[in-house]
């Protein structure tokens with residue numbers, strides 16, 4: 001299972017230092033949250049900021065759009081240097097259009113679902129996507145917690161993937177610590193987004209190693 005550190009949780013003046021240390025731990029990807037103040041209450045990380053940090057690293061950029069009506073704004077994110085862009089199924093009535101826009105820019109496409117959204121909400125889009133992002137905490141709520149029930153959705157997606165011979169990556173995001181990482185890994189999750197468990201501690205490198213150990217258990 002891969003770890004995608006969520007750089008939103010790192011202090012902006014430590015960004016460069018924190019990006020550099022990820023290379024030492026064989027991290028392949030960073031996760032960048034975009035918040036519009038509507039789909040979630042905070043605003044963060046517009047296209048200009050993402051474009052500005054792109055030259056600082058060769059890591060894969062995984063962008064998570066927490067924005068309403070991505071069909072109206074997706075063009076703004078197609079030239080920022082993203083390798084993957086995930087949008088929320090709850091935020092659009094035009095999911096296949098958004099997916100097609102992302103794919104036509106040769107960027108991988110992901111679809112995200114909030115903790116209260118069932119997997120069957122993805123029925124019409126699953127065959128189009130490269131990744132499914134399962135929120136394990138409520139989006140845009142830093143005070144929230146990990147919902148253990150969301151593990152069932154990871155297992156369900158893993159089963160659908162096997163039965164239907166699909167290839168999408170299953171990613172989990174929200175309040176993941178080393179215990180949650182172990183559970184997720186055992187239930188078919190391929191990638192975890194981790195913010196606070198890495199960046200709220202004095203030594204992010206120690207935290208990354210703790211996560212790695214729990215994944216190997």
Ligand SMILES: O=C(CO)[C@H](O)[C@H](O)COP(=O)(O)O
Pocket residue numbers: 006008009031033064137138139140141173174175176193194195196197
């Ligand atoms: O999607 C997100 C917020 O909605 C983030 O990716 C999330 O903040 C990750 O940080 P943490 O591990 O502290 O929850």
